[in-house]
Amino acid sequence: MSLRGNCLIFVFFVINICAFVNCDEGTSLDSGDQVRPDSPGLPRVPSSLLVDSFVPLSLMSSFPEDLEISNHCLELLSIFSQRYSDYVKCLVPAARPVRVCTKCYSGYGSLLNAYMNISSDQMGPSNESCRDSLMRSDRLMLVYVLFSNMQDLWEKSNCDFCITEKFQGVNNETTHFMKNLNQTLSCFEKYQQGNHTELCKNCKSSYKGLNELYSSMEKTLCIDVEDAMNMTRILWSKNFNCSMPRGETVAVIAVSSFMLFLPIIFYLSSFLHSEQKKRKLIHPKRMKSYSSLMNIQDKRS
């Protein structure tokens, strides 16, 4: 070939050697170094290799075949990583006020899908199970642990109560609740300035309706609804100070003092009227001649 061909071959060699050197560096990275900011769950791979698909290097072919991860599995892994990062990107902003169910349910759905693909028992095209090679090969079990955490959060939030089957959307109950909530909040906003007693009076019915709706949903709540209700309650009781005041203290004190008085009357009357029950003492029959009785004190009880 001409000079161009030689240059191409030379460039190809250089690229490979650089890649090989960086590969070594990559495996000895500490956590925190060279991490791309928007993909925290990603396995540590040298950035030069970081594209959407993993290109197996010709150098890798020198490793034994058993340790090699097939293309198919690597692809599944990358899908999982992408969906994971998307889900977390949705979750964290929804942390306060808590809206993890209603905002991020589709993300969770796709994440679940990706995980199911990895952990299923089906054999891939090259007749191997991705589950064993990706999830069970080391003691860290990173994929499993990361997904378990997300699944845990989902279960603890009881999100299944708010979302319809197969992550299609938010169910009717929750939407109804959210509608009521918005009404109440808009009522709050209307009367927010000035004296809160007006707010307490005017918004009382919608707040009460909201409370009743909440109690009817008591067993099938997700965290979104729970938190929204909590915040509303805090607004109502603490900020606007609309709680019920203590009325009729006088009546309660009167009744209880009457009850406390009765025993005193009872004891006084029984003291004055009943005859005291006298006790007959048993006198022991003794031989009378011994004077050592002086040492013993007679106690009449």
Add this chain to the structure above:
Amino acid sequence: HLDYDNSENQLFLEEERRMSFTGFRCLEISRWLICGLIGVLTGLIACFIDIVVEKVARYKYEAIKQNIERFTEVGGLSISLILWAVLNFSFVMVGSILVAFFEPVAAGSGIPQIKCYLNGVKIPRVVRLKTLVIKVCGVICSVIGGLAVGKEGPMIHSGAVVAAGVSQGRSTTLKKDLMIFEYFRRDTEKRDFVSAGAAAGVSAAFGAPVGGVLFSLEEGASFWNQMLTWRIFFASMISTFTLNFFLSISHNNTGDLSNPGLINFGRFESENLNYNLYEIPLFIAMGAIVLGALFNFLNYWLTIFRIRYVHRPCLQVMEAMLVAAVTASVSFTMIYFSNDCQPLDSEHAEEYPLQLFCADGEYNSMATTFFNTPEKSVRSLFHNQPGTYNPLTLGLFTITYFFLACWTYGLAVSAGVFIPSLLIGAAWGRLCGIWLASLASIWADPGKYALIGAAAQLGGIVRMTLSLTVILVEATGNVTYGLPIMLVLLTAKIVGDYFQEGLYDIHIKLQSVPFLHWEAPATSHWLTTREVMSSPVTCLNRIEKVGTIVDVLSNTSTNHNGFPVVVQPSKLCGLILRSQLIVLLKHKVFVELAGSRLTRRKLQLKDFRDAYPRFPPIQSIHVSQDERECLMDLTEFMNPTPYTVTQETSLPRVFKLFRALGLRHLVVIDDANRVVGLVTRKDLARYHLGKHGLEELHLAQT
């Protein structure tokens, strides 16, 4: 009084000759069977009480809670107060009527009566079926009625009654005789079974089988042998297992054996609640707090007042109703005026949270202590996170509940004092824990201090050391706390004994029961039998006229139960009991009729056993004028070898003999074997070591 000592008369020797070896083996096996049966029945009774209380209390609390919630907004909470008071006093009225009018012996917790029984003193009607039924119904009514009481103490009494009934193989109340276990129809055997029953009761109440065995040991100390201990342990274990099993069925998780007793303290995990060495002096200091002695003191004067002035049944019922109403109103008022609001912990799903005037989502924290059964409150105090309780709330609760509990004990209702004392102690213990944590900024888990406080308070009130330590250790399920609990109980006993005795001992003394302690009072060795014995003694000749016997027995001024039998001139040859004489008179075993008696069968031990335990009084035996002239030969029926002492024997020696052998009469003879006096329990129980040396008390006639 119990005749524990066996009367080895000729009839007894005959029976023993007749019984074969397999007969004795059968007896032993049937003893084990009876103990197992006692355990099962006691467990079932405890289960029944627990289930009924739970179910009915739920209705009551739900009703009151709904009423309060309805009236909180629109006003009219005084109606809720009245409703609560009415519910309380109606339940208590039922319970109190049962006790005051039908069976007064069922009042209180029953532990003093069982202590007396194991000591050898039989308070009348204490182990009857009627007493059991009234006790069970009474305790259910008292607990549902919201009084400051517990349901654990009456379990011990119930266990003892079950044991006394089952071991006899018949029921005198129901007039059914199953013709089994006839060998056991005497005081010796019955008392052993009652020890097993008491142990089974303790074990069912607290989930503490070993504690139950030790309780029986501590109370009926001296008549111990290994087989008896083994059988008692067997009964306790069966009892707690039965209770556990049936409670798990009723909670719909069969086989989950997590309720070993009526009171469940919850699990104390050792990792979280370790204690350090420097905390031990703190614990001992908590044990020295004399609230227990104060409780006893106040209750003592209150009981004296009640004995003197409130002794008619209708007055007693009214008093109980008033206490119930006041308990309700005090609780309600404290809840009403409390400003302490806390959000609900997720573990408290089964309680009855009251919101009252708190913000939405928060609940009145005073209500979680007052508006609940005491067992659940104790559990919460032991296990809740630090910060759940406001110190002010706890302090007010302690003071109020202390006075309520002190007022309630001694009423004519069936109720125990264990749980109220634990609750008071847990409350102020937790308070100490909170105070220590704020003072020294050491990490003091208030739950641990609550446990120590509860032990200190209970020890200060009942002054039981050994059995209580083991009961508490078993109830907490953790031996780690054994050392602090033991130290605290010892301290409480030492400090409290300086002031007065334990609550049960006070009540025993107030009822003038001749209770014998473990040992004779110290410094009494100079007292000899001559000064202690009763003299002169009513003796009977070996061949005595029926008329004399009838007169002696009918003499109401001296209610003797044992008569030395003498041959001329007043030489001792045996001892005969009143019960035996009555059976002889009933069957007309006269010398003159011996001839015609050959056609009828000879009197056997069975006839004595059939008349046991309720021997007819002498008034119901009819003796004609002719029969009065007949003679009766006591040789076959008397105990030919009664225990004797001489006049010079010191008091501690006599005491030891009495206590160790369970005697009821001890004949005092001189050097010529002549009867000079008789020592009975009443003679020995008078002597106490008081503040000014040895004192002699006068016992009242009961």
